[in-house]
Amino acid sequence: MDKLLDKAYEPSAVEDRIYRFWLNGGYFHADIHPDKTPFTIVMPPPNITGKLHMGHAFEDTQQDILIRFKRMQGFEALWLPGTDHASIATEAKIVAAMAKEGLSKQDTGRDGFLERAWKWKEEYGGNIVAQLKKLGASCDWARERFTMDEGCSTAVREVFVRLYEQGLIYRGERIVNWCPHCKTTISDEEVEYEEQQGSFWHLRYPLTDGSGWVEIATTRPETLLGDTAVAVHPDDERYQALIGKTVTLPLVGREIPVVADTYVDREFGTGVVKITPAHDPNDFAVGQRHGLPILNVMTDDAHMNENAGKYAGLERYEARKAVLDDLEAGGYLVRVEPHTHNVGTCYRCHTTIEPWISKQWFVRMKELAAPAIEAVRKGETRFVPERFEKIYFHWMENIRDWCVSRQLWWGHRIPAWYCADCGETVVSRETPTVCPKCGGTHLSQDEDTFDTWFSSALWPFSTLGWPEKTPELAYFYPTSVLVTGYDIIFFWVARMIFSGIAQTGQTPFHTVLIHGLVRDAKGRKMSKSLGNGVDPLEVIKSSGADALRFTLATGNSPGNDTRFLPERVESSRNFANKIWNAARFILMNISGSETGLPTELEIEDKWILSKLNTLIRDVTENLERFELGVAVQKLYDFLWDSFCDWYIELSKSRLQAGGENAAAACRVLVWVMEHTLRLLHPVMPFITEEIWQTLPHEGETIMRSAWPVYDPALAFPDEEAAMERVMAAIRAIRNRRAEMRVPPSKKANLYIETEFTEIFSAAAPFFERLASVSAVQTGGSFDIDGAVRIVTDGAVLYIPMGELVDREKETARLQKEKEGCEKQLASIHAKLQNSGFINKAPARVVESEKARAEKLAEKIALLDQSLTDLQK
Structure with missing residues (x-):
């Protein structure tokens, strides 16, 4: 690289060239070195459908800062990248593309659909990887993984079979969150709740013996077609005589029992609730306790099925209207109350979720959760900030069995086969050809695929070769730090912890660094609907990756949200220019042979070296404690104020004078700049590399140079x-x-x-x-x-x-300024003495006027002092 720097810093002319230099040099690669301590970060895999957004940029900047820092400290630092197949999102994109051709999944069949999906992945799946490279991500791209590559697929099948053999996986009918649009189950964590206006419909259910009726209230009257009981609290004196009797279900005529169950809240509504085991998770639990029938009255696209009688074929909300009309006509509708409640919707398509009975694959969670809870309690894995442990414990201690099957074609297919001859279920690592029970050969594989989070839960060890005992797994696992947002602690973090412990016997990472969200200038979450998102690629294009990274790293602290302010990007770009100009000044004054410090130091030399020494100690400690924002601010203050605005200015007289004193100043300038560039490199990798290459240095690249260390010999507290x-x-x-x-x-x-x-x-x-x-x-x-x-x-x-x-001119100027202030003060005093103003104006306005008066009085006093000084 050239010794001289261009007059102005142009990121677009530097960043791509520097990144190619790093790639060609293999500087990102991590290998097994028994004499070095490993430091590993696995990248939270972005979806292959995704485009780099500000959240990605925020998270990946933090990871890159840590990995570059540790690499320079001498660790064998591996940042392992990869992408996620994103079952629902990817399938939705393929289906939408096919629809434009007039095709559906059924038209192409499973094999044809998957062929299209893989082609789509090859064409578009690498986009986000290219975008991460624009950010400067120093990942070991030679180790890049995909959640559906051969190794990860082997790991997924191995874990499923192991858990099945241990009795921790079962298939059964349970209530699931069903999306009628995506036609698949989704997890509790993937349900987004939104406030909707609805109603409470109060209905009469007549007692079968003709002795009266009970009143229930429901928000989903169409589900009464699937009622198999009504329930009351066993201690509710109002209904003791009804327990064991039956009621006749309106519109259907079916007799259903009155059961007693403590699930019923005596204080809510009428104290009587309808029980629909196929369409409500709490009702399902009541049904299990009382042996009630389970009657599903809906199809997978939320239409009424054959069990709904004359309402069969109607869409759920059409059925609701028809049922209500008939209830009113039959005299069963008592009254309607407006009701605002939170309704679950699909996180992907925002369709209202239907609690629905379905036969699915589940993981028994209590046994898996216990050691994962203990690992965090013992400190084997710690959360930064620590307060997020509460969220983790709450979810893990109240965990329910995990539904891991999804009704999708894109994803890891469940390794279970069903024998058409004897009904046997065969779960196997290899594809079976013969039924082990009856010897039959008519085996068909389960149509479902795994929840995407099932494969993601294995990410820290599947990416290192597990279940094989690879050298990489032995060396780089457990990983060191997971960097992720607080919004997926239960989605992903908890599942990785219990999966890692269950399959490897070790927690998958020692530290979970939790970051917040990037919000807009008004504090709002960035979203397509608000149109307030900021494209990080556009910021990089206009201001450079370093300016974006510095902006995202500044002012944030673990676990807290940060606001993205465009003016801060401009400030960061100005900071880059400041560093560039300082480097140009140094290069114009040195010969290029300045290495080491001079033997004789002036007071200003000792001052800047002592300040740098303290900076090295503080920044190192801040980064070790994950206080990235604090470290970055200290670097900014030192470079801008101490070095550029003071030391460089102080050195100019010596440089102009020439001689040995000038040569000594040059050595100090180079020393301080080179060390500071190394400290700044993890945050602003491009500009620091470009400048470092022009200065006297050792080694091929700044990213492989040694991290500066505190030197007691360079502490000069007196000077x-x-x-x-x-x-x-x-x-x-x-x-x-x-x-x-x-x-x-x-x-x-x-x-x-x-x-x-x-x-x-x-x-x-x-x-x-x-x-x-x-x-x-x-x-x-x-x-x-x-x-x-x-x-x-x-x-x-x-x-x-x-x-x-000039005393006369200055006296006149000060006197005029004083008179103006006195005039303003008199006006405010008149206003404050006006009872009409005091009584009518808002309190904040009155207080504001009082504050203005105080400031004006202070200014007048200062002007008086200045006038007095002029007369001396």
Whole structure:
């Protein structure tokens, strides 16, 4: 790479070239090195249907910061990438594409559909990987995995068979969350709830013996066609005499029993509830306890089936209207109450979910959850922040059996076969050809596929070769850190923990770093419906990947949401320009042979080296504690303020003078810049690599250079404190001159009263260069008429007023400004003394006016002091 840098930093001219350099050099690759400690992150696999969004950019930036940091610390750092097959989302895209051709899944058959799906995956599935590369992700792309590749598929089948053999998997009829549009089950966690306006319909169910009736209330009257009981609480005195009797189901005429069950809430509604075991999970449980029939009255597309009698064929909401009309006509409808409630919808298509009885495959969870709970309690896996352990424990301790079958074609097919001759179910690692029970050969495989989360739960170890005992598995597993959002703790994190422990005997990662969501400037969640999403690729195109990464890393803390503000991207781009210009300045002043520090250091050298040394210690500690936002802010402050605005400016006099002192300053400039670039590299990898290559350095790439370490020999607390006193004095002079509107070109003498005479005397060139001072005199005491007096840490500064301003003009200006402030203050006082204003104006307005009055009074006092100083 060239020694010189272009005049302006153009990310588009740098980033692609740098990334190719990294790829061609194989610098992302991690291998097995017994003499090195592994550090492993498995990437939460984005969907192959996905496009890089700000959430991805946020999450992957954090992972890349950690992996680059650990790589530079000398760990064998593996960031293992991959993508998820995303059953429902991908199948929906293929079905939609086929529909445009006038085709359906049934037209092509399963094999034809899967052929199309794989072609789609090959064509579009790599898009998000290419987009991650634009972000600068330093993944080991040679190890990239896909949740449906051969190795992962083998792992999925192995786990299913093992759990089945252990009695932890069963097939049975249970209530599931059914999406009538996608025509598949979805998990409890994939149900999104939205508030909807509905009704409570109060209905009469007549007692069969003619002695009266009971009143029930329901939000889904169409399901009464599947009622097989009504229930009351066993201790409810109102209905003791009814227990054991029967009621006649309206519109149907079927006799159903009155059962007693503690599930019923005596205080809610009438205290009598209808029991529909095929269409409600709580009713299903009541039905199991009382041996009630299970009567399904709906099809998989939410139409009424043959068990619904004359309503068969009607869509569920059409059936609701017809049932209500008939109930009213028959005198069964008592009253209707408006009711607002949360209704479950499919996370993918937003269709209202139907609780529906269905024969599915389930995993028994209690036995698997127990060791996973214990692992977190013992600290074998910890959450950062710790508060998210509560969410984990709550879900795991109240976990229900996991429905793992999905009625989809795209995905891992369940390895279960059914014998048409004897009805035997065969679960096998290999495809069977003969029934082990009867010897029959008429075997058909289960049509269902696995829940996507079933394969994702195996991700930390299936990607390393499990179930084979591969060297990679032995070396890189358990992994080190999982970086993920708080919204999928139960979707994915918990399932990986119990799966890892069950299959490998070890928790899959030591730390779970939880991050929040990226929200818009108003704090709203980014979504297509709101149209408030920001495309990270557009940000990269306009401002560069480093600016985006720095923006996302700044100001965030583990577990908390962050707001994406476009102006912060501009600030980050300005920061990149600041670093670039500082590097150009250094390159224009060095010979290229500057390595190591000079033997003789000036006070400003010791100050900046001591500040850098502290920065190295602090940033390292912050990153180790996952305080990425804190570390990034410290880097920003050091580079912008301490190095660029102070040390570089302080060094210019020495550089202009030439000689050994200039050569020493060059060595310090290179040392500080090179070390700071290494600290900044995990956050802003492109610009740091580009600049680092132009400076004197060792090695091929900054990403494989050593992470800076704290050096006690470079701690100079006394010199640092002394330099800070000088800087405080320079700042104070600048501020006072700005208040007095003195142009930088107008120089003045400076007199310093201080006990640190030696320090301030030696700093005279700094005052002359940075504070517009013509000459400096230090001593014990000064008595200067008409001087501006400034008190700072360890010094009292005097600047003759006449050397700064024209007294008459400045007096006139200050007097005019004072009169304007007094006029405004009088107006506010008049308003505050007006009872009409006080009584009618909002309290916040009154308080605002009082605050304005206080500020004006303070300003007038300062102006009076300035006028007094001018008269001395």
